[in-house]
Amino acid sequence: MSPFDVFVVILAGVGAGMINTIVGSGTLITFPTLLAVGVPAVTANISNSIGLVAGGVTGVAGYLPELRGAGSMVRRLVPMSLLGAMIGALLLLVLPAAAFDAIVPALIALGVVLVLAGPRVQRWARGHHVEGRPAPWWHVVALMAGVLVAGVYGGYFGAAQGVILIGLLSTLSTEPLQRLNGVKNVLGTIVNGVAALTFIIVSPELVDWQVALLVGVGALVGGFLGARVGRRLPPNALRAFIAVIGVVAIIALVTG
Template sequence: MSVLEALGIFVAGLAAGTINTVVGSGTLITFPTLLFFGYPPVVANVSNTVGLVAGGVTAVHGYRAELAGAGRMLRRLAPASLLGGVIGAVLLLVLPAKAFQAIVPVLIGLGLVLVVLGPRLQARAAARHEAGIAPAPWHAAALVGGVLVAGVYGGYFGAAQGVILMGLLSALSTEPLQRLNGFKNVLATIVNAVAAITFMLVAWGRIDWLVAVLIGLGAFAGGIVGAKVGRRLPPLALRAVIIVVGLVGIIKIVWFG
């Protein structure tokens, strides 16, 4: 590996760690970068997943204030992310690449629709809460199921997992957007971590450890930067970032594969 290549991978990891903390979709930076340098797709995807775990750790730490008192919610959702991450990682190793790629733009698009509709849905939920009306019984089950599906997707590929999670959380929760972003960072990090562990147990030989370390170092720093930037964004700006990144992700996958 040349110095230029190593620098390019590190910078891609830095950018991915930053954007993952703010919204998600950092894989849309690192994965194409690795393909550009000639790494096979599965090796690139597996190595990238392992490396990005470090960025998730600093992202969660950066949002610790927003996560105060969130233990009950996270205990309910974390098992779905854990199970989904394992399933997605296994699917990556046993299914052909095109088997899952067809549904990726649909999932991202659904996440964007939920982000756009989130304020209206949240307002209705808040009004019901103030009126003493309990949330619809299906909300909790739908959120857990959606987090499970997002975890499968994240374990398989990961790009725009944050967009999907933010869409689900915005639509089915009345929590402030920045607090939901903290939830998203925890859940996405769980998915990446269990997927990385699965890869290490089942496909150790497919991990390029130098690539994983370079991405990890960049993502670790990017998580710190992203937490400082993301926590200062007003809700409207944060939603705009989510929508733009999601649309770019759809364009990349549909037109460039």
């Protein structure tokens, strides 16, 4: 990897760490970047998942004030994320590489759609969100099931996992939305961490440690910056940037 490629990957890691903390779709930046510098698709996905854990840690740390009072929700949902992440990571390792190459464009397209639809989903959720009222039991069950499915998706690929999570949380929970964003960061970090550990234990030969380290260094800084100043960034500009990168990645994968 050339010095320029190293710089580009670190910069992509910074952007992904920031966006994962704020929006939840940083993989749509790092994954296409890794493909562009010549990293094979499965290796790029696995190494990227490992590297992004660092950004999740700093992002969660930045949201600790919002997480006060969310302990019971976190304890209830964390097992769902753990189980889902293990299933998704194992599916990635079991399915042939050709299947991954075929599925990834659809996953990126789904991620782009979710990112672009995010504001509308959140506006709808706010209109159905009554803070302070206990959630019906079926909301709790549906939320746990949804977090499990999101964990499977996140363990397998993960682009826009945060958008899926915040949509579920804001629709099926009565907690304040800022607190839910903190919970989203916790669950997303756990999914990435479990998936990373699964990859390292089961198939260490598929890990490119240089890539993981470069993404991790960038994401560590990006998660900190995202928690500090991310709310001041224009969200529509971020979404447009992610959408452009996602479309470019789809074209590159389909035509390549």
